[in-house]
Structure formats: structure tokens, C-alpha cells
Amino acid sequence: MKRALGGAAIIALCASIGAANEVDPSDVMFEEGVVNASLTGQAGDAVSGRKVFANRKQGNCLACHTNADIPEQSFHGEVGPTLDGVADRWSEAELRGIVTNAKMIFEGTIMPAFYINAGYERPLGKFDGKSILSAQQVEDVIAYLMTLEDE
Amino acid sequence: MRRITTLIAVSTLAVGAATAQDSNELSIDGAPMVTEVAAPAHMENVDTIYSGWRFRSVETQSLEMDDFDNPAFVFVDKGIDLFDAVDGSEGKACASCHEDVAEFAGLRTKLPKVQDGELVTMEELVNGCRTERMGAEPWKWSGGDMTAMTALIGLQSRGMPIDVAIDGDAAPFWEKGKELYYTRVGQLDMACSNCHEDNYGVMIRADHLSQGQINGFPTYRLKNAKLNSSHGRFKGCMKNIRAEPYKEGGEKFKALELYLASRGNGLSVETPSVRN
Numbered sequence: 001m002k003r004a005l006g007g008a009a010i011i012a013l014c015a016s017i018g019a020a021n022e023v024d025p026s027d028v029m030f031e032e033g034v035v036n037a038s039l040t041g042q043a044g045d046a047v048s049g050r051k052v053f054a055n056r057k058q059g060n061c062l063a064c065h066t067n068a069d070i071p072e073q074s075f076h077g078e079v080g081p082t083l084d085g086v087a088d089r090w091s092e093a094e095l096r097g098i099v100t101n102a103k104m105i106f107e108g109t110i111m112p113a114f115y116i117n118a119g120y121e122r123p124l125g126k127f128d129g130k131s132i133l134s135a136q137q138v139e140d141v142i143a144y145l146m147t148l149e150d151e
Numbered sequence: 152m153r154r155i156t157t158l159i160a161v162s163t164l165a166v167g168a169a170t171a172q173d174s175n176e177l178s179i180d181g182a183p184m185v186t187e188v189a190a191p192a193h194m195e196n197v198d199t200i201y202s203g204w205r206f207r208s209v210e211t212q213s214l215e216m217d218d219f220d221n222p223a224f225v226f227v228d229k230g231i232d233l234f235d236a237v238d239g240s241e242g243k244a245c246a247s248c249h250e251d252v253a254e255f256a257g258l259r260t261k262l263p264k265v266q267d268g269e270l271v272t273m274e275e276l277v278n279g280c281r282t283e284r285m286g287a288e289p290w291k292w293s294g295g296d297m298t299a300m301t302a303l304i305g306l307q308s309r310g311m312p313i314d315v316a317i318d319g320d321a322a323p324f325w326e327k328g329k330e331l332y333y334t335r336v337g338q339l340d341m342a343c344s345n346c347h348e349d350n351y352g353v354m355i356r357a358d359h360l361s362q363g364q365i366n367g368f369p370t371y372r373l374k375n376a377k378l379n380s381s382h383g384r385f386k387g388c389m390k391n392i393r394a395e396p397y398k399e400g401g402e403k404f405k406a407l408e409l410y411l412a413s414r415g416n417g418l419s420v421e422t423p424s425v426r427n
Contacts, residue, residue, distance in 0.1 A: 075357035127338040
């Protein structure tokens with residue numbers, strides 16, 4: 001029991017460190033649509049990012065993008081470009097910019113900004129003042145996208 | 152930045168190619184329906200308008216081609232019963248004043264329309280009769296009694312072209328609806344146009360994006376196995392983009408209904424249609 005508690009304490013500690021280094025959505029630094037610095041001050045986790053990517057309540061990226069790396073999910077959308085080989089086409093910093101707020105590069109795009117918490121109109125109550133993804137989830141998705149290279 | 156320019160060029164191409172409706176032809180019990188026609192002159196970004204029927208699977212399409220197969224007709228039958236049912240303090244039914252529901256042929260094609268300076272929908276005409284002539288309680292906008300009645304009355308215009316007025320008295324309402332159509336809302340920050348004008352014909356997950364035409368409302372949806380009002384559908388769209396919906400029957404949705412109806416001017420009334 002002691003060990004389990006110790007583990008929980010470490011996780012809690014990590015979480016608080018993460019939160020302390022987290023960049024608030026309003027403070028994200030864009031340079032020509034690109035975001036160079038990690039939003040959490042640390043690298044994302046690609047395994048977790050794959051889950052966030054597919055989860056309909058989180059990234060829900062398959063709504064609009066095809067991705068051959070997730071064949072277990074049927075019906076990939078085709079509103080946006082395929083993400084097969086996306087890591088060959090974009091740098092990590094560019095992907096961070098696009099996921100955080102794609103409108104900073106692609107004016108008028110349909111793609112939602114995943115890390116803003118203001119600037120949208122009439123949000124449904126429970127989403128008011130919130131970003132679609134957390135800083136950690138964005139970093140995890142970026143880490144996952146960076147694994148999508150063409151063979 | 153060169154790569155970015157290339158990608159913009161590619162995505163522009165993709166938008167141009169978004170015309171993946173099928174080429175099937177709709178006839179209902181032998182009567183041909185117009186599901187494709189030149190867009191009305193007021194539409195700046197679309198050349199051809201298509202009924203949502205053209206974006207559905209062959210299985211769903213077939214359900215609308217025969218009234219015996221169309222699940223909406225259970226509710227149309229209910230509408231027929233309601234038409235004859237006495238309700239309210241005056242001891243009247245719809246049929247007391249309107250001998251035959253067929254006298255409403257053509258009405259659906261003109262609604263919403265402006266009367267005495269107000270934009271009026273079919274739901275309001277029905278409730279106006281109920282409260283003012285029958286002394287009955289108004290029905291809920293998207294309730295089962297109302298959608299049964301609007302399906303029955305709309306059916307009388309089936310096959311006739313949608314023909315709502317957008318000028319004169321209607322102009323300010325139409326402008327308001329147009330503005331709503333192009334205004335982004337919700338946490339996902341999307342306008343009607345982002346999906347239904349820029350990306351119709353494209354798959355959004357398992358759903359084939361249509362032009363968002365409302366010529367078949369109220370529509371029977373396989374998803375919830377009942378008739379759905381157009382305002383109920385607008386509400387569902389807004390929730391999907393995590394936006395606080397406007398009120399069913401409110402000025403905003405009525406204006407949007409007029410604008411959307413006008414984007415379908417020339418398509419046949421398909422009421423009651425069958426969709427996913």
C-alpha cells in the first residue's frame with residue numbers, strides 16, 4: 001500500500017511540474033504560424049497521442065483525416081489532407097502550430113484550433129473558456145504525428 | 152514556407168473537386184422529383200444545388216421512393232387523424248374549416264414567408280389556427296403532433312419546386328439568415344458554410360456531407376426513428392460544433408430557415424424525406 005501511495009505521490013508531483021511549465025493558450029508564441037517551444041516544456045508521448053488522435057471526444061482527427069496507421073477504426077474522413085507520411089512533410093514546430101491554431105497558417109481553414117480557450121463565439125456551456133485539448137494532449141498528438149513517416 | 156504554399160494549392164483543388172453526390176434519379180411512387188438544378192442567382196459560390204437524397208446510400212434512398220417503405224408515413228397517418236380530431240374550447244378540428252388537406256398544395260413551397268411584417272413558418276400557421284380558432288393549446292415546435300401535421304401539410308406540395316421569396320418584405324429576414332449561415336460559432340468555430348458549401352460531397356467520418364438542403368423537412372431520420380423539424384436539425388448541428396444552439400422557433404432559426412429554403416429554390420419538395 002505504501003508503494004502504491006508513493007507512486008501516486010510521484011504522479012501527482014509530475015502533474016504539478018507539468019502544469020507549472022505549461023504554456024497558457026493565450027501565451028503560445030507563434031512565429032509565422034509555427035510554434036517552436038513545447039507547450040509543456042517536455043516531449044510528448046506518442047502512444048498516448050495515438051489515443052487522443054482517435055478519441056471522438058478529444059482530437060477526433062479521423063473525422064476529417066485519413067490515417068493508415070489506425071486501420072482498426074473504420075470510416076476515416078476526407079475533409080482535410082491525409083496524415084500518412086505527415087512527418088515527412090512538416091516539422092514538429094510546424095505541426096505544433098497547425099494543431100494549436102491552424103488558422104495562423106491557413107487563413108479561413110475549417111480546421112478547429114485545438115489549443116485556444118477564447119476567441120470563439122457562443123460556446124456550449126461546458127466548453128466555455130476551455131481548449132479542445134490540454135497542452136499535454138497537444139504535445140502527445142505532435143509526438144504521435146512525428147511517427148507517421150512514409151516507408 | 153514553400154511547402155505551406157504548395158499545401159494551400161492542394162487543398163484549394165480538393166475543395167473544387169467536392170461534388171461527389173451520386174447520379175441516381177429520384178421518383179416517388181412513379182412521380183419524378185428534381186434533385187439537381189442550377190443554383191438560384193443569389194448563390195455566389197455554388198453552381199448546382201442537389202437534394203440531400205443524392206448524398207445518401209442506395210438503401211436509404213430506396214426508403215423514400217415508395218410511400219409504403221417510407222417510415223415517415225406512420226406519422227403522416229397520425230397527422231391525418233389529428234387533422235380530423237376536435238381539440239380546444241371551440242369544439243373544432245382542422246377539418247372544420249379546411250375541408251380537405253389537399254387545399255394546402257403549394258403552401259410548403261412558399262414558407263417561411265412574411266405576413267404583416269413578421270416572418271411566418273408552417274409551425275406558426277398551425278399553432279395560430281390552434282390557439283386563435285380552435286381555442287386549443289399550441290403544439291411544441293418539434294413535438295410529435297407538430298411534425299406529424301407539418302409532414303401531412305408539406306406532403307400536399309411534394310414534387311412542386313421550392314419557391315420562397317427573398318426580396319421585398321422578406322429581404323431583411325433573408326439577410327439575417329445569410330449572415331448566420333456564414334458566421335462561425337462554437338468551440339469548433341465553424342459556420343454552416345464550412346461543411347455544407349465548402350465541403351459537400353466529402354466524407355466527414357462515416358457521414359457524407361450534403362448541401363444541407365431543407366426541401367424534405369420534416370425528415371424521418373434513421374438515427375432517431377422519428378420526424379425531425381428543420382429547427383431541431385439546426386440545433387443538432389450547433390451542438391456538434393459545441394455551440395450553444397439558438398431557440399427552436401426563435402427569430403434566428405426562422406431567418407436561417409428562410410435563407411436555407413432559398414438555397415433550395417428549384418428543388419422539389421420531398422416532404423417527408425428519409426435521411427440518416
